[in-house]
Amino acid sequence: MLFSLGAFGFLLVVLALLALPLRNVPTDARAAQDELTRAVEALKASDADQGWKHVAKARGHVDDVTDTTDGVGARIWSVMPVVGSGVRDARHLASAMDDLTTSMETAEEVYPQVSGEDSELLDRGSVNLEVLDTALTSMERISDRMRSAEEHLHEVKGTNALVGDTTADARDTALAKVEPVVKGLDRLDPLLAQMPDMLGGDGKRTYVIAMMNPAEMKYSGGSMLTFSHVDLDDGKLVRGRVRDSLSARPLFKQLHWRPVKGNTLAADGARRITHASIAPSWPVGGEETLRAWDIITRMDSDGLVVLDVQALAQMVAVTGPLEVKNVGTVTSDNLVELTAGDYGNFAQDEQRRRKRLNKALIPAFMDRIFSGVDFVGTMRALNESAKGRHLAFYLRDDDAAAAMSPLGFDGALSDTDHDYVGVFTQNMVGSKADYFQQKTLRSDVRLREDGSARVTLEAEVHNFNPPQAPGDDNAYTNPTLDMTVASFLPKGAELVDAVAVDPSGEESVEADPEKHFGRGVVAHQVVLDSDEKVTLRLTYDVPQAAVVDGDRMRYRLDVDPHPTVRPENIQVTVHWPKGFSASSLPTGWTDAKGTSRWKLATLPGITSWTLTARR
Known part of the structure; x- marks a missing residue:
């Protein structure tokens, strides 16, 4: 009996010694979470260097946590009654934190390839598809790690009598940040899979570009008064000439084309291409526009990109001012007024100036997208423009269109039944x-x-x-x-x-x-x-x-x-x-x-x- 009590007492001492490192887990976990939060905030502010410093600090704290939760003491405590479920929860939290930190480290590895002065993804208006493939592989790893983190967090029960409330709060706090990211990746992954093909990886793709004037509205947005097109073949971009009502009058002539089935807003008889977008949804207006364009230009188009000057102004805010010949410096602050609202200058000379600026905008848009200057910030600006319906991508390929839809880039109206x-x-x-x-x-x-x-x-x-x-x-x-x-x-x-x-x-x-x-x-x-x-x-x-x-x-x-x-x-x-x-x-x-x-x-x-x- 005395031997049994002594052995039990010895076991308690051993378990107590093994549990000592677990005392530091909550502190290290909170510190790691704080560093990851600061990293995300720094990246949103386009301060990548500071963001990666926070990631490195987070890694130090995460390693301290995982060394403890994967240690012998934690493994033994995890099978003990009463306390075991709390230790198992801590191990899942630690694994989730490790996954999150690893995903950020993977982002750090790929970031220089897609953004900044040393980026090799974009070069002279073309896309390096080999670098793109590397970036997409990194994105797959990031997606896998984020989903793994979500799974570990869902394994946290938060029911332990001693630390249940603490672990449940940590789980809920983390899930509130992780779940929106995973949902975003679920929406993004189909587009990433389609990108090589969209960029001409499997053969030439032709896209029409239309600039909308928000001073003359259609149900879909501003009237399309300036057009161009681009060809993408194996990532290499070739721009077509810019056309407007002065330089390409045949583009704006009246003609007949077969309306989209179900488009009750389409007028009977001959129409101009500027009236193709009367339907508020771009999957309808975009197809109407391409049918008119293809007849006039005898092209076989794969899609339509439409944007207005507000969208371009948001991009210019990220990538810097434009220098336009005979116009001067165009910034995000004056672009919209110069192109659409400059009612104080309407003599012939000013009108010609405005036309020159309008014709310069589509090439500027393409240059900025493919410039590689703050690629992440540019994509964020495009996303904000699409959310306001100032920008839309209509694609004829069903798979590519389906990939655009969850991100809101397709310009479609809500299909809700409510x-x-x-x-x-x-x-x-x-x-x-x-x-x-x-x-x-x-x-x-x-x-x-x-x-x-x-x-x-x-x-x-x-x-x-x-x-x-x-x-x-x-x-x-x-x-x-x-x-x-x-x-x-x-x-x-x-x-x-x-x-x-x-x-x-x-x-x-x-x-x-x-x-x-x-x-x-x-x-x-x-x-x-x-x-x-x-x-x-x-x-x-x-x-x-x-x-x-x-x-x-x-x-x-x-x-x-x-x-x-x-x-x-x-x-x-x-x-x-x-x-x-x-x-x-x-x-x-x-x-x-x-x-x-x-x-x-x-x-x-x-x-x-x-x-x-x-x-």
Whole structure:
């Protein structure tokens, strides 16, 4: 008996000695996490050198943690009752941290190849496909490590009686950062797989480039008034000439082409290529545009890249000013005004200057994309532009198009079956008054217990044009805004009432009986002088605005912006059914007395909100 007690006592002493190093695990783990967070923040600020220093510090802390959690003491403690589950949780946390740090170290290895002065990925407007293949392999390793980290974190139970709360909090904190990254990689991986082919790795690819003028809007965005094309063959880029209405009039002639099936907005008869993009979705407008382009130029195009001057301004903010002959220095601050809103200079000489600048923008766009200057920052700028629908890539290859879609680069409208807001305007004449339009949307949603809703939407467009001297409707400086305002309804929505209030009074508006790809369209044409406004007020029932699951209700709303110069403002008020109260709201939402609200604010680009309430 005494021997047994002595042996047990000795075992306790040994276990205590083996456990001593575990005391430092929480401190080292927190330090590693802090360093990784600082590394990410530094990289977002384009301070790569500082970011990698934080990664190196994180590695030191992670190694201390893993040396302990993989040691003999931790392994023995992991099978002991009571404390074992906590040690196993700590080992999973350590493994996850090691995976995260390794993924950052892999990024450090590949970073010089894709960004900075020593980058070999981009050279003289071409892409080195061998370097690209190396970078893609590194991205695969990063993806594998990030997914491994997520799996380890999900293995953390957080139920240990002694340290369960601590490990659960560490797990939840880490998952909040890791899961969005993994979801982002899930969206990015298909595009990475398609990139070599898109860049001509399996044969020449031809892409049309169109610059949109946001002072003359279509439902999709600004009117396409300047075009070019590029050929990519084995990564080597060859640019075509830039064409506009002055230098290539045949491109803008009226012609017939077969409209995209289901495009109820396509006009009958002959059309100009500038009217090909009347549909707000670029998978529709892009195909319409390429059908016109291919007939006129006798090309066989693989895709269309459309961007407006706001998108280029965002890129210039990253890559530096442009020097344009006979124009001067063009920066991110003055580019939009020089090209679309310089109403103070409209004599013939100034018009010619503007045309020269417009023709210089497409080559500048291609040069900046393939320059290699702050590649990461450039890609981030492209992503922000796509989110605001100032930039879109339409690709005819189904696999390539499917890869673009999850990232929001395809310019498609939301395909949601739930609540939806999309209000677009169409300039009906040649004036450039859209530069000054401001849209404000107010949606009031009254949910029912079955998940359906009665929605009242007010869409106001204000013409902030300064009162220049009146001129012809097609004159550049005429302040009159002659347009159609169109609201695209949620799928399955039944219109109850629609009125338009404008300077001429109030009138009823009918919905288009032909649905546009499953959505009803309510449109109103109006002429607004300087400082006048129009309000389209709609009431409609949405059959599945929310999903009901037992005592839980999830309301879902997607909003597609119109890429105007002034971003639109939006306010959303959601009234929950009696007995329900909000349990989870997205950032920026508030709740009081059964009503959740997004206060009037600028729409943050393409937006999808999910709000949850419980009975």
